[in-house]
Amino acid sequence: MLKCTACGRAYSLRKPYQRCECGEPLELELFKSVPRIGKRVWERFSGFFPFELNPELSLGEGDTALIKAKRLSKELGVKLYLKNETTNPTWSFKDRGTYLGIHRALQLGFKKIGTVSTGNMAASVAAYGAYSGLETYILVSSTIAEEKLKALEVYGAKVIKVRGDYGELYYRSLEIGRRKGIYFINSDDPFRIEGYKSISFEIAEEVTPDYVLVPTSSGGLFRGIVKGFLELKESDLIEKLPTFVAVQAEGCSPICKAFIEGEKKIEPFENPHTIAHAIENPYPPSGNAVLRLLKELNGLCITVSDEEILDAQMSLGSEGVFVQPASATGIAALRKLFERKIEENAKVVSVLTGSGLKTLSHVKAGEIMECSLEKLEECMR
Known part of the structure; x- marks a missing residue:
């Protein structure tokens, strides 16, 4: 039940409901289960999902590395772990949600899928749509960068640039999908x-x-991570919930603004x-759903500047991970938590949502030496 x-x-x-008549998102009830033996997360936690998952629809998403950040842990006096979602099939966490969304579309008998996105989710839905043999529509903003469009062409999806209010496009897509028989696997679809x-x-x-630090935009990822930990606690697999930290950029922070000002919506x-x-x-x-969770669970909402984001991106590079700017916001937020005297040796997980290879336009090459072959050894001193 939703x-x-x-x-x-x-x-x-039984029907493709995605949002309530009151305008807020829907969600499946909490699952209670126990882990099982299995090679993949979908097998080990199969009792926590709403239906049996078909491995033939998978591109190999999930089971990403949890990396101990050695330098940053020492710098900040915490035990910092990086959940590296950049290694998913299309280089972002979106693939996990798309995998479940594809199941839902097929379960309901849809032969067409779509999404509204200008980046990670567009590539993910296009890839999984191609693999599943579904006609796929990707609706993007008219201002989308050319490098992002190129990443979509290889999958053969129908890409449509839409002029107008991008925020309104989300809701219009759901209306059109109902009329045209297209299941839009948008940012906070319940599945x-x-x-x-x-x-x-x-x-x-x-x-x-x-603590778990989550870069937050539409709110879907934050809701999913919170729901996962709630289900673990309900199943007596963990004793307490972590402190959930939603992280937004200062240049676009509607959730943090409402949270700080004590607003309900x-x-x-x-x-x-923002970069x-x-x-x-x-x-x-x-x-609004994220705002409610933050208040109910005593979470935090932290904003970070573009300068802080780019600095954090470079710091993550020193840990051997290249992420897009949005993924670095968690580390930028952790530095602010450090200033607030976060407890020493706290265990902190920062979710790295997407690869830096997706956004190369802002990356500048550092100092590069040039040298003749004859003088190579001298140049390396």
């Missing part, structure tokens, strides 16, 4: 949330964190501008 995250109204699983919670299961297999963020384009959503569709 339930509204705000008013609690119940909806049948996309089910895919994201697998991140929590994998973290809990290796460490019991005190978010408002559209005016004139958004972290992957989390640049001025009116996130799960914004």
Whole structure:
């Protein structure tokens, strides 16, 4: 059964419901189960998912590394772990949600899928749509960067640039999808949330964190990670919940703004501008749901500047990981937590959402030496 995250109204699983009539997102009820023996997360935690998962629809998503950040742990006096989602098939966490979303579309008999995205989710849905043999529509902003369009062409999806309010495009896509028989696996689809919670299961297999830092845009990833830990606690697999930290860029922070001001609902963020384009959503569709979770679970919402983001991106490079700017926001936020005297040796997990190879336009090459072959040894002194 699906339930509204705000008013609690119940909806049948037999129809493609995605949002409540009150306007808020839907979510499946909490699952209680026990882990099983299995090679992949989908097998080990099969009892926590709403249906049996078909490995023939998988591109190998999930089971990503949890890396101990040696330098940053020493610098900040914590035990920092990096959940490296850059190694998923299309280089971002979105693949976990798309995998579950594809199952849902096929379960309901859809032959067409789509999404609204200008980056990670666009590539993910295009790839999985191609692999599953489904006609795929990708709706993007008219201002999308050329490098992102090139990453979509290889999958053969129908890509449509849409002029107008990008925030409104999310809701229009759901309306058009109902009329045209297209299942839009958008940012906070209930089954996309089910895919994201697998991140929590994998973290809990290796460490019991005190804090989990989540770059937050639409709010789908944050909701999924929280739901995963709630299910682990309900199943008596962990004793306590971590402190959940939603991280946004200062240049586009509608959730943090509402949280800091004590508001019950978010408002559209005016004139958004940040280097972290992957989390640049001025009116996130799960914004109110995230706000409720932060208040109910005593979470935190932290904003970081573009300068802090780029500095954190370079710091992650020293740990051997190249991420897109949005993924580095967690480390930038951790530095602010450090200033607030976070407890020494706290176990912290920062979710690295997407690869730096997706956003190369802002990356500048460092100092590069040139040398003749004859003088190579002299140059290396």
